[in-house]
Amino acid sequence: MKNEFKWRGILPLALSACLLTSLVSCGNDDDDSNNDTQAEEQTQDGVFTAVLTPENASVSSASGSAVMTILGDELTAKVRVTGAKVGTHAQHVHAGTRCPTPEDDTNGDGVVDATEASAVYGGVLLALDSDLAGSAGDFPNGMAYSYDESASVAQILSNLGLASLALEGKVVNIHGVPESTSLPATIQGGKAAFPISCGVLTKSSDTSAASSATTDAASAVSSAAASTEAASAATAAATDATAAAAASDASAAAAAASSAVSSASAASTGSSN
């Protein structure tokens, strides 16, 4: 990545070739494509959710959800997957704007392989691994998993050489079937990168309510900090509010935030007696 960046001023043609290359490869953690259109986008605060539905339904029944929240400098990414096959599942935010369909099986072998899929969902924007801010982490594995990581937006931008992180409309894709999976010999891109589940990130319409609820809960925590008991009650409620906000459920977040405020004040009252 750093090398690609260094080349930018010197060898624009070489960079174009790199981008073209990264567009048709996937499942590799270091395969971060950043393109110039990114520079024109702005980092968007908010909650972005994708419903993950099976790709290559003859092979995969993997489904789930991805919820990505940007609040100030923090990006939180939560992915839930069930129905996958055993093994490691590379998962990324891709730069494209739609998920592959059976019509994208350009070689007609009955599946949309990693190479065919990359032509649709684009290169890797962000690897959802255990090192969300960098590219040295591990991907989740198993037939069902919950992934939950957060990182500094500034650090992500710096590490990936991006000007902004604009998630709305981008694609979340889950990869990977075991080598034992029976697939046509004509597939390209390998089984580890084979696309199994996909969804497009849409911005929750109610994020302002959700994020202000989270802010309310956070301020309840700080105002209750004088009392240990109050602080722990408020922290628990604030966690609920944050979780609800991340799930883009503004009313649940607001309810949890108000419960944070009331449990904080109740506990303060209790502890001052």
Ligand SMILES: [Cu+2]
């Ligand atoms: Cu990917």
